[in-house]
Amino acid sequence: MKDVAALARVGTKTVSRVINAEPNVSAATAERVWSAVRALDYHVDLQAGSLRRASGRTRTLGLLLSSIDNPFASAISRAVEDAALPREVSVFASSLDDDAQREEAAVGAFLRRRVDGLILTTMSRSAAYLLPTIQRGTPVVFVDREPVGIDADVVTSDNRAGARRAARHLAAHGHRRIVALIDRLDIQTATERRDGFVEGLTSADSVRATIIDGLHDSEGAERALGELLAGEDPPTAVFGGQNLITVGALRALRARGLQRSVALVGFDDVPLGDLLEPGVTVIRQHPQRIGAIAADRVFARIDGDDSAPVRIVVPTELIARGSGEIIAPR
Amino acid sequence: MKDVAALARVGTKTVSRVINAEPNVSAATAERVWSAVRALDYHVDLQAGSLRRASGRTRTLGLLLSSIDNPFASAISRAVEDAALPREVSVFASSLDDDAQREEAAVGAFLRRRVDGLILTTMSRSAAYLLPTIQRGTPVVFVDREPVGIDADVVTSDNRAGARRAARHLAAHGHRRIVALIDRLDIQTATERRDGFVEGLTSADSVRATIIDGLHDSEGAERALGELLAGEDPPTAVFGGQNLITVGALRALRARGLQRSVALVGFDDVPLGDLLEPGVTVIRQHPQRIGAIAADRVFARIDGDDSAPVRIVVPTELIARGSGEIIAPR
C-alpha cells in the first residue's frame, strides 16, 4: 500500500479510502490511486485490515461437514457459498469424516484464522467446547445433526418423522420382515432415524424388524444386507439409513437379482435414483435449503441478532419411484 | 495473548514460544502458559502472526472449481483437503459456475486474503492476469483445463485421447450416425473433447457425425437429444461430453424407451453408472488423482520449487458397462 501511495503521490490513508470506497476523495485523486493499483497489481491485505478494523470482522466463514464428497454435503456447501458470495465473504471448507478429533482440530484451525462464524455438522459427544466461542461473539450454526450440551441454532431434517414414514410405507405394502440398515449410532441422525423407524412400525401388526447398525459406507451396507439375504428367512423389505447405505443395499439386491422383488426405501436421495430400474423410493432431504437457512442464520448472528437460539426443521418428503412400492410376497 | 501472558505471569514472547512449540522454555513455564491458554480458551491469531512472520505464509490455500456440487469437482476438493490437512493448511473453496467474471472476483478475494497458493479451474479467455501473482511468489496450479497465455503448472485429464477412444468405440460397434453432445466451446475441455471425437472418426468409414455444442447442463442436453431422436434419421449412438450432459442424454433415451437400443458413451463417470440398466459406458476420469497431484504441485511450489512449469496429464480409461456396446441396427 505504501508503494501505491508513493506512486500515486498521496498518503496511505487516501489509498485506503479509495480502495474501500470511502467518501471524501476527489475523483482525480481516486483515478490516480486506481491506476497505481493497476500498475502494481496491488491487492489490499484484508487480514491486516481486519486486525485494526473496529468490527474485527474477517469476512470469512468456516464450513465443516461430514465429507464434501457426499452429495448431501456438497449441496449444503454450494448453498452456503451462494449466500456468502454477495456478502463478499470467503468460505473455509473442511471435511470431518465423522471423526470427533478431526472436528475439534478443524474448528480450532478456523478459530485461529478468526472466522466470523461457523457452520458445523458436529460429531462430538458434546459440543459444549464451543460455548466460549459463541459467548465471545463467533456464532455457530449446527446443520444436519443436533448438538449435545449446548443451546445454539440448529438446522436439521425431519429425521424421525421421515424414518417413521418410510417404515409405515413399507408396512403398508404388506412387508412383515423388514431390515433397517443404520449408520453408526454415535451419529445423532442415525439414532433418530432408527427410533423413527421403530416408531413407525409399532402401530403396524406383527412386523418383524431387524436393525443392523454400525454401518457407515456403501461396502459395509452391501455386505451386511448380502448376508441377510443369503440367510434363513430373508427380509422382504429394506430401509437404507443414509445415501451411501442405500447405494450398498442397491448393489446387494442387484447382485442377487432381487431389485424387483425386495422393497427398498432410502433416507436421503440417491444420485440418478429416478433412472434406476426400479426407481429408488426415498425420503428426500433438502440439503440446499438446509445450507441456505444455516447461512442465513450465521449471517444474521454476525450482524448482531442476539435473539434466542432457533431450531429449524426442514421437512422431508417421500418420493415414490418404484422400489418402495414393491408388494410383499404371498 | 496479552491476557494469557498476564495470567501465566510471563512475557508475550514466552507465550508465543510455547504456542508455537519453539525451544528454550522450561517445562514448568510451558505448563503455566498452557493452563492459562485453557482457562481463557485462547486461540492464537494466525493472521496477525503471518503479518510479521518472515515467510509471510498464511497456511491457507484457495481452491476454485466449476461447481462443488458436481461430483468431479467435489472429488478434487476432497483430495486437496486431504493433502492440506497434515500440513495444517486451511482451504478456501469457491464455485465459479464457469463464469470468467466470477473467476476473477473469487481469485481477487483469495489474493486479498493472502492465500499461499491457488488451485484453479480457469474459465478465462486468458489467464495472463495471474502472471504478476505468480511472479510475486504465489503459485497457481491449473486443474482440469489448460490456461491460455500463461506458462504454469497444469493437471488435466487426457481429454482428446479419451474422446477419440469414445468415438472409435462407437464406430467399432457399427454406428454410422453418431451425435456428440458438447459443452460450451468457451470451455477448453469441450473443444478438446469435440476435436478428439472428430479425430477418432476420421479413420472410420463413412460415419455421419453431428456435433451439438453449447450444452451446459442436464436439461439442455436432454432437450437437444430429444429433438434429434424425434427427428428424421435419428442417431444410433450418442457421445456425452461431460457428466451432466450424459445424465441428460440418459433421461432423453429413457423417456423414449431407447436406452437399450441407442448406444451411449459418456465422458467422465456418472454416479451409479454401474447400477443403471444398461450400465453406462464412460471414459472415466480420475478427479481424486488430479486433485492430489495438483495439491502436491502447489505445496512443492510453496516450499520453493522453482523448476520449469509442468504439464501433467492423467490418463482416462474406457469403462465398458453396456450402454456403449449396443450394436448399431441393421
Place this chain on the structure above:
DNA sequence: CTGAAAGCGCTAACAG
C-alpha cells in the same frame, strides 16, 4: 531460558 522493543500492513482517530 526470558522479555522488551520494533514493526508487519492496515484502519481509526484526529488534525489540517
Place this chain on the structure above:
DNA sequence: CTGTTAGCGCTTTCAG
C-alpha cells in the same frame, strides 16, 4: 478533501 500518528496481535531481533 488529505495526511499523520497510533496501535490491532503477533513474531523478529536482540539484550539480558
